[in-house]
Amino acid sequence: MSRFTSLSAISIASVILLTACGGGGIALDSKAPTVVTPPVVTPPELTPEVPSDACVNESYAIVSASDDGEFDATYEPSLVIDGNTTPASRWSSLGANKALTLDLGSTKSLGSLKVKWFDGADRQSNFAVETSTDNSSWEKVLTEGISSGKHSGFEQVDLTKSNARYIKIVGLGNTENDWNSIVEVEAHSCEGADGQIVAEFPNELGIELIDWYLSVPTDEDNNGRSDSISEKKLAAGYTNSEFFYASADGGIVMRSPSYGFKTSTNTSYVRVELREMLRRGNTAHNTQGVNKNNWVFGSASASAQADAGGTDGELNVTLAVNNVTTTGENYQIGRLVIGQIHANDDEPIRLYYRKLPNNDKGSIYFAHESRAQNVDEAYVEMIGTRSNSASNPADGIALDEKFSYRINVTANLLTVTIIREGKGDVVAEYDMTGSLFDEDGQYQYFKVGVYHLNNSSDEDEYAQATFYEIRNSHLGYAKSE
The missing domain is CATH 2.60.120.260 (Galactose-binding domain-like)
Incomplete structure (x- = not known):
């Protein structure tokens, strides 16, 4: 059982500074992914009814x-x-x-x-x-x-x-x-002509977007960078019909084009992505730093743990990837980051989904970037491979297929779990001892969404995923405003 099960979980549903910074991680004590197989339950097939007088929009x-x-x-x-x-x-x-x-x-x-x-x-x-x-x-x-x-x-x-x-x-x-x-x-011609244009997200989503801010690849304020939507504006019901909107089946769609405004001049890729904000709209706490807006590893110093908004962390997400690119540079085609932990400048984990054009299923793998000098970035393959010429993964995940992932950090141990109904959990552990993320001054935050790692595709291509659940928790995290 997770050490976080006694915490009050945040249930939310809803645009990862992936740069060439830092070195990479080394698998000091990483283990091969394991599979735990539950009993198979086959759900009944349901055929939706379409009213005979339904308006066909033009x-x-x-x-x-x-x-x-x-x-x-x-x-x-x-x-x-x-x-x-x-x-x-x-x-x-x-x-x-x-x-x-x-x-x-x-x-x-x-x-x-x-x-x-x-x-x-x-x-x-x-x-x-x-x-x-x-x-x-x-x-x-x-x-x-x-x-x-x-x-x-x-x-x-x-x-x-x-x-x-x-x-x-x-x-x-x-x-x-x-x-x-x-x-x-x-x-x-029809009322309600486009299902993605809605006044509010459905109440049953139980969204607590006050815990996050959003990056979208627009530039409404004309500052040359992508727009950031604050925690309070998100909680008040912000949507964008092109990039961040409610799905017809009760989720939140995040859709990122290949080209658009970016978060800074230091990043190469466009994103539609949520950034964890433990301050929950209280701007007395700065966005960056070891403070009540961010969290630290349980192996960090006692003073850092006291100053931070929480210690260690767990992120639970349910989603379906709906679309990936099919053109561009070979190493960029079909890939996106769907979740990560970001530190000051580096990423303890970037979780990837990738599906190549000739495959009907996609792979899951993650990268660990270490702060230690002269250490290469490490990759751990969980389902299929990250190869640019990967064959169709036998147990891969298709577009529009719902699945869940869990990212857990306990001190320096990173545990990633892929969860699918009727299939065994795929679990990988990575020992981050020596990656230096527990040093004084280092802080972390979760990111969830579509970080679109293709800036070479045809102009009209995009990446899209629908998120049905996002829950974040930390030891000592108090939801104070």
């Missing part, structure tokens, strides 16, 4: 966009239909009742819009929607619309069903000022 092309001509000269109406979702490409007009009019080219059956609001995660926009077949007589299909103030991506706007060629979005200012600003608009 996305409509918008042929033109216009307003009364009083828009900000830099932000003209046509920018809402140019396919560019960066904040600089938007329509902005100052004052109440400023209307953006969209032309579908011909009359369509309209059920909803998808709108990316400017500063959509920081303020609420007030608006109404009207439709017309002749650009003269108008029908009100939404009278008191208000955006959530939680989404930096597209947000679903359901409308009273109508026949429409023209769509008028009437701006009524926002919670900060009287500007009406929209980055992009899409028109759809």
